[in-house]
Amino acid sequence: MQLSKRVSTLTPSSTLAITAKAKALKAEGHDVIGLGAGEPDFNTPSYIIEAAASSMREGYTKYTPSGGLPALKDAVIDKFNKDQGLNYTPDEIMVGTGAKHVLYTLFQALLDEEDEVIIPTPYWVSYPEQVKLAGGKPVYVDGLEENDFKITPDQLENAVTSKTKAVIINSPSNPTGSMYSKEELEKLGEAAINNNLLVVSDEIYEKLIYGEAVHHSIAQVSNPFKEQTVVINGVSKSHSMTGWRIGYAVGNKELIKAMTSLASHSTSNPTASSQYGAIAAYTKEDGSVEKMREAFEERLNRVYEKLIQIPGVTCVKPKGAFYLFPNVKEAAVKGGFSSVDEWVKALLEDEKVAVVPGSGFGSPDNIRLSYATSLDLLEKALERIEQFVEKHS
Structure with missing residues (x-):
């Protein structure tokens, strides 16, 4: 074949x-x-499991909106407001079948043939593959070990060409566990805005940080940064829900609309019971x-x-x-x-x-x-x- x-x-x-x-x-x-x-x-915490089980017993086992339940979008909105002081609306949120699928959908909606995406190394293994599947070209920039595996604004600027469409920032990082400070994000954000790049900010590990480290989203640095950023997150790592497959993208409403339309023709919608579990994850807490x-x-x-x-x-x-x-x-x-x-x-x-x-x-x-x-x-x-x-x- x-x-x-x-x-x-x-x-x-x-x-x-x-x-x-x-x-x-x-x-x-x-x-x-x-x-x-x-x-x-x-x-997975028991209160989340019970919420999902209850939803099934109560008959919530049918199709949901392609971009996610309104109640889950509301929970995501509250999470961003509480954690980052950011305000989003439901049409700026797309819930998908895990953060990996959300990223895949993002690149499919964003990239045309030969469009370039800057990917700092070390990188999560699926970033370059997803870019290639969308017809794009991964452009690698070395995050040096002596700089805690993080790239600099100069490196970002030097990698930009007329075909560059986006840059991926993963903080905390898989595989290194490194994090960008607020000051580092400010400088990277300025370089991205100066070159009209979309920032794809993968923040799936944001709740797993240690010592004196503080997580900052590049979207919270300034309003221009927020408008130029799509945040990718989910409940897989933070609430030990990897098999539930719930992730989401938050950002520009036109891009979110395109991603939602694309998902409607691939997965129809995220699993209903998993969404009810994710609602509980963000609205309840037992320590x-x-x-x-x-x-x-x-x-x-x-x-x-x-x-x-x-x-x-x-x-x-x-x-x-x-x-x-x-x-x-x-x-x-x-x-x-x-x-x-x-x-x-x-x-x-x-x-x-x-x-x-x-x-x-x-x-x-x-x-x-x-x-x-x-x-x-x-x-x-x-x-x-x-x-x-x-x-x-």
């Missing part, structure tokens, strides 16, 4: 590949510790979300200190999300490996620890470790990694 050209350009997900290999080893009876998870290891954040912070602090003691491993301490993104190039070279990818394969085969190679995120010297698992398993995994490094040195 002759497949379409658009799918032939796709790069297989490195996250899924390593997960599949780890599962295969587990099936063979091996004691594998998987650190590739991109989701919280906590169950479980904060407990989850505290647990992640404890894991980060415990694991980070042990990680940076391993020879040949350096790591910028993340401020958000639930990933560590250490540089292991020195350890790989000393171990005689041709690349970090080969080092990762050997780690899984020898010590049964699954991590994700940074090459899939545009950073071939790094690996991504998720601390969305128990402290016991994390500490055991680090012991195995240290043992592996000592053996190959």
Whole structure:
């Protein structure tokens, strides 16, 4: 069968590949510790589950508006007003089947052939693939490790061409956990406005921040920035609702209308019961979300200190999300490996620890470790990694 050209350009997900290999080893009876998870290891809070169940018992199991239930849009409006002091209207909101699908719909609605989107590296693996599927061209700008993996306004300006349509800002970041300060966002926003770029601000990890870090949305810096920004968010990470598939975009009403029309021909609408669960997530609270954040912070602090003691491993301490993104190039070279990818394969085969190679995120010297698992398993995994490094040195 002759497949379409658009799918032939796709790069297989490195996250899924390593997960599949780890599962295969587990099936063979091996004691594998998987650190590739991109989701919280906590169950969805019970009050959210009950809200969804109640909606089904009460008969709310039919089609909903394509862009989301009015009550959910109202909850999103209240969330932005409370958290960022931003005011939006329902026609500036589109609820979709997870933030990933919302991003996909955004690029389909925004891009024409050869339009360029600036993507800072390291990047979430789906950004470039979604741009390519819309006929666009990813343009990569290196977020340097010495700058906490963040790009500068000068880098942004230098990457702009006559075909540049948008820039993606992901703060807190997957895979690095880095965050932009308000001052950094101000300067990036000025560069975007000066070049008439849409800012796609992915803020899905905004509730998972640690230490003295404070999350700022670029949309709240100024009204011109707000008008030039589409915020992408959802309940997957903040409320441990990854499987519920509820995300949303907030921004320019014309773009939101186009995205909603497009979604109406692809998914019809987000799942009804999931929307009622998301309404509860934003309108009720029992403290479980904060407990989850505290647990992640404890894991980060415990694991980070042990990680940076391993020879040949350096790591910028993340401020958000639930990933560590250490540089292991020195350890790989000393171990005689041709690349970090080969080092990762050997780690899984020898010590049964699954991590994700940074090459899939545009950073071939790094690996991504998720601390969305128990402290016991994390500490055991680090012991195995240290043992592996000592053996190959």
